[in-house]
Amino acid sequence: MEPNIKGILVNLLSKSLILFVFAVLAACSASEAPKAQEGSALEVFKSPTCGCCGKWVTHLEESGFNTTVRNQNSLDSIKKKLGIPANMQSCHTGVSADGYFFEGHIPAKFVKAFLAKPPENAAGLAVPGMPAGSPGMEMGDRFNPYSVILVKKDGTTEVYAEVASLEEQHQ
Structure with a gap:
């Protein structure tokens, strides 16, 4: 037994x-x-003297992102390394832990949506220039509609989202 x-x-x-x-x-x-x-991490590269960049960082943090700010006198080498086309560039660049870039005044809700489900062959998102009323560029009720652009690894671009009003940035 x-x-x-x-x-x-x-x-x-x-x-x-x-x-x-x-x-x-x-x-x-x-x-x-x-x-x-809980909170995605973004490393943000910006000029030490840029006020709107700091406001964008605050917008991200208020939306649940953990940010690390890197003040740089020149962002050219970072933008070049990440492959951000010249016509898509703005005053600051966020980079996720996965290496995706977020160039310019992109609403946090689009950064979250992108990170939750990155499009195939995506390199990042961009809001070229500094549209009035975008996160970090608030000017009272003043607002200029703008596009959030998807930048692919091969450098091609397409519209990721259209922002037609102040309210659409935060819904």
Whole structure:
């Protein structure tokens, strides 16, 4: 009877170990999802004297992003390294942990949507120039409609979103 009891115990322990491993893996998977949604990290490169850049960083932080600001006298090398086309450039550049760039005054809701489901072959998003009323460029009720542009890894661009009103930036 002794060999039979050992066999049963070994079989029971093996099954228990397998169930334990699956339970641990499931728990790890479940705990990772909320962390990704709690607050994405962005490294923001900007000029030390740019006020609107600081306001954009505040907008991101108020929307749940964790930011690290890097004040630089020149952003040319960073923009070149990231492959941001000259006609898409603005006064500051955000970079995600995954290496996507966010150039200019992009509303946080579009950064969040992009990071949740990055389009295929995407390099980043851009709002060229400094549109009046965009996050960081608030001027009372003054607002100029603008486009958020998707920049692909091959340098091609397409419209990612249209922002026609102040309210659309925050819905």
